[in-house]
Amino acid sequence: MKIIIDAMGGDNAPEQVVLGALDALKADKSVSVVLVGNADGINGALKENEYDKSRLQIIEANDVISNDESPTMAIKTKKDSSLVKAFEALMSDESCGGMVSAGSTGAVLVGAFMKVGRIKGVSRPALAPVLPSLTGKGVVLCDCGANVDSKPINLLHFAIMASAYAKIMLGVENPRVGLINNGVEAHKGNELSRQAYELLSANDDINFVGNCEARDMLSGDFEVVVSDGFDGNIALKTAEGTANLMLKLIKKGVYAGGLKSKLGALMLKPVFKDVQKKLDYNALGGACFLGVKKVIVKAHGASERGAICASILQAKGLAERDVCGQIKKSIDASAIGAED
C-alpha cells in the first residue's frame, strides 16, 4: 500500500517527516512511501539511514504552503508546492491508498476538497481526531474545525461518517454517539444542537445515546462525539490547554517544593510519562478528514517522527480497510442526501 507524504508540511519538516516515513517502512513491510518536497532537503534527511529503496520514492516540489497564507489561494496558485503536488500524486495513481500531511490544516482541507473531492451524498467533510479517554479506548471527535456554522444535517452526516470511522479506527462494533451540548436533557442547547438532536434520535443507522456535556467527552461513555467544527475546535483546544496547564503547574510545584518533591517526581517519572503518552492524541496518528474520496490524515503541526510514523500506518490501515467505501455505504444507506 502506497502512502503519499507531504514532506515539507509541519514545524519539523522535512527532517522529522522523512525519519517518520523511514520508521513506517521499517515497522510495516507492506507500506511504501512517496515523499513529496524539496529533493535536497529530503535526501539530506535520508542520508546515513538504511532503508528499503524499492519502497521509497521522491517527487520533487520546490514550494511550500505556510500556515499564514490563504488556503484557497495557496492551493490554487502554488502549483509547485509539496501539498498540491502530493494531492496530484495521490489522485494520479490508483495504487495510492492515502496521504499524510502535517502542514497547514486549512490548506490540507481545502486541497482535499478541491483536488480529491467529497463522497457523493456527504454534505460536508469533517475533521476527526481520536482523543484519549479514561477507558483508554479513545473517542472520535467530529468535527473539530473543518466547518463552522454547520446545519443539523451536517451534524447527522458527521455522526454517520464518524461511526463508520470509529468501527475501523477504534475497533468497536456499535460506537455510541453523543452530541456535544450544554446539558444532557433533550431540550438543552442552541438552535443547532436542538435540531441536530432530533435528526440524530430519528436515525436508526447510528447508535445515538444522547447529549454529551463537554466534561464527559473523555469519560469513555462515548466512542463518537459530534459537534459543529467551531465548538469541536474549542473542546479540542481547551483539552490541550488544560492538560498543558496542569503539567506546567505540577512542574512549577515540583521545582518550588525542594528536594523531597524533586525526589518524589523522580520516582513518579514513569507514571507521568505514561499519563503524558495516554494524553498525547498524536501518538495514535493524526486527524482523519472524513467524507472525501481518499484517506487524508492531518498530522499535528508539531509532529515528530513518531507521530508521522503513526499517521502513515494509520492512513495505510484505513485505506486497506476501505474507510472511504464504508463511509459511502453508510451515507447511501442513511438515504439523506447532501443539502449543502
Add this chain to the structure above:
Amino acid sequence: MKIIIDAMGGDNAPEQVVLGALDALKADKSVSVVLVGNADGINGALKENEYDKSRLQIIEANDVISNDESPTMAIKTKKDSSLVKAFEALMSDESCGGMVSAGSTGAVLVGAFMKVGRIKGVSRPALAPVLPSLTGKGVVLCDCGANVDSKPINLLHFAIMASAYAKIMLGVENPRVGLINNGVEAHKGNELSRQAYELLSANDDINFVGNCEARDMLSGDFEVVVSDGFDGNIALKTAEGTANLMLKLIKKGVYAGGLKSKLGALMLKPVFKDVQKKLDYNALGGACFLGVKKVIVKAHGASERGAICASILQAKGLAERDVCGQIKKSIDASAIGAED
C-alpha cells in the same frame, strides 16, 4: 453588609451551606447572613455551633427547586421555594448587597432575570466564572452558559461587563479581553465571532487584544475571555473534564506502579494538593451573573462549606465595591443600547 443565602440549593444543602455561612460570619465581622429555607434543616445544621446570632437571620421557605424542573415554571409557581423567597428577600430590603445560591443554574438565572431585572442597556446578562490561569491571576470567562445563540452585540456587552467585573474581582487596571475563536487571525471564526471581532475592535472602552484560541484561555495572556454561552460552557466543562481525566490517570498510574510510585506520590502530595487547589475554580467563589441589578453569585452545585463561604465573601466584596453600578456606568459610557 447583608447577604441572602439560598440555604436549600446545591447537593450538600442545607448542612454545608449553613456551615459555609457560619464560616463567613467568622471570617468577616462586617458580614451578616440571611438563610432562606427549611427552618428545621437550618437549625439542625446550626446546632452545636457558636456564632454571632445578631448577624444571622432565618427566613422560612418549605419548598425546593430541583435541577430537573423547568426553571421558568418553577420560578413562577414555587412561591414557597427557598430560591424564590431568597429573591424576594433580596429585593425587599435595600440593605441586602447580594445573594448566593448553589441551586439549579437555570432557576437562578431565570429568577435573577425575572425578580431582580437587568441593568438598563444590557442586552443580555451573562454568567461569568473566574477560571485558574498559569500566572495564578485567573481569567473571567463570560458567558459560560446563560445565553445560547448570542448576537454580536451581546458579546460586546459581555466584554464590557466582564471588564468591569475583572477590575474588581481580579484587581487589574485594564483587563485584556480575548474573543474565543478557532484561530488567532482576525478573519477566523464563524459568523458570530467574525462580526463580534469587528464590534470589539471598534470599541475604545475595552482593552480588546484579539482572538483567543481555546488552548490559550488559561495561559494568563487574558483577564477576560468572551464567548457565546454555548461555547463558553463547552470550554468550561472541557477544562473540568480534562483536569479530572488527568488526575484519574495519575492516580491509576500510581496505584498500578507499585511501592516506588506510591512513595513518590506521597512525597509529591503537597504539590498535588496545591495544583488541585489552584485548579479549583470554586475556591475563589462562584460564577457571578453579570448585568442584573444586584450581585448574584451562583456557587457550584457540589459546593461544600469552603466554597459557600468564599461565595458569600465574594458577593459581599462585589456589593461593597458596587459592581452593578460599575457595570451600569460602563454600559452607559459605551452608548450601545440593548437590541435584544
